Amino acid sequence: MITEILFFLALSVQPDDDTIRLFERIRTGDKKAFKEFYDKNQSALFSFLLSKGLDRGTAEDLIQQAFLIIWEKRKQIDPKKSLRSYLFTTAYNRMLNHFRDRKDTEPEYAYELPSEGVNPEEKAIQSEAIRQMHTVLSEMPERRRSVFEFCYLQGFTHKETAEAMEVSVKTVENHMALALKDLRKALKNFS
Template identity: 35%
Template structure:
């Protein structure tokens, strides 16, 4: 049976779509919002919409459908996410399991890295994380975002330059 004959409404096919796409979709949303729980909730919403529209969505278009639905749901929550991100940047208290020096160095580095990534303009941050964390090619990112591959290359170059400068100067 070829993929074009797969019905998204079949439980086995739907489960395979979930296995193939849920992690990268969650990661993409997490990169956007900075809140793992919200990212997971948005993934669930996207898969529920896919299930509710399974007769209308071809197997080959399911990934694009999921990402489009999730992206739109995220944009509907952007204002709420600004508050969540502000809270997430506050230092969190943890149990003492490692040496204080190690914890301090790790926290300082992670703070620098997260702040540097968070300070990137949205387009640069999105391209950087999709490429570096989800291993998407520039071509895949361009298709996903609906921009030219040249635009993706330019955003990545600017992101890398800014990250190097920001982390080096801290």
């Protein structure tokens, strides 16, 4: 069961090899390239923000802000770093600002497993496992949770996550090991 949960969490769009060339086109002001980047990443970013407890309208606003920042700062962004990481970090920071400004809003996780073709007993077990996973994630230190979300939920590599969070790759690896250890321990009864 834990393997199924971690596999489901790992599903996301992986960056392709053309990203560097696409970024170079964006840096030169190519609007078609920017639209292509938007089309490739908007859906994953939207899902990411919804999973953090944002409503659809706020998530859409933050996405527009993040893409606008990318366009406006396209010449200042380091071409050696992942543009996708920069996008997600920008949106994530905007989201944190939103939550800070609206202290009455408490983010909730929205991770779910597919339930089609699952009998009621299995569905109950899955629901309990998801609830337990939410608890573990909400109790993790913010940095560890962020590393886990970038790597597993958004499919970032350890290097991209390190760049996005401005930490070393070793720090990302350590946080991932601790996050997985926490999840395995909490979900050991579901295997």
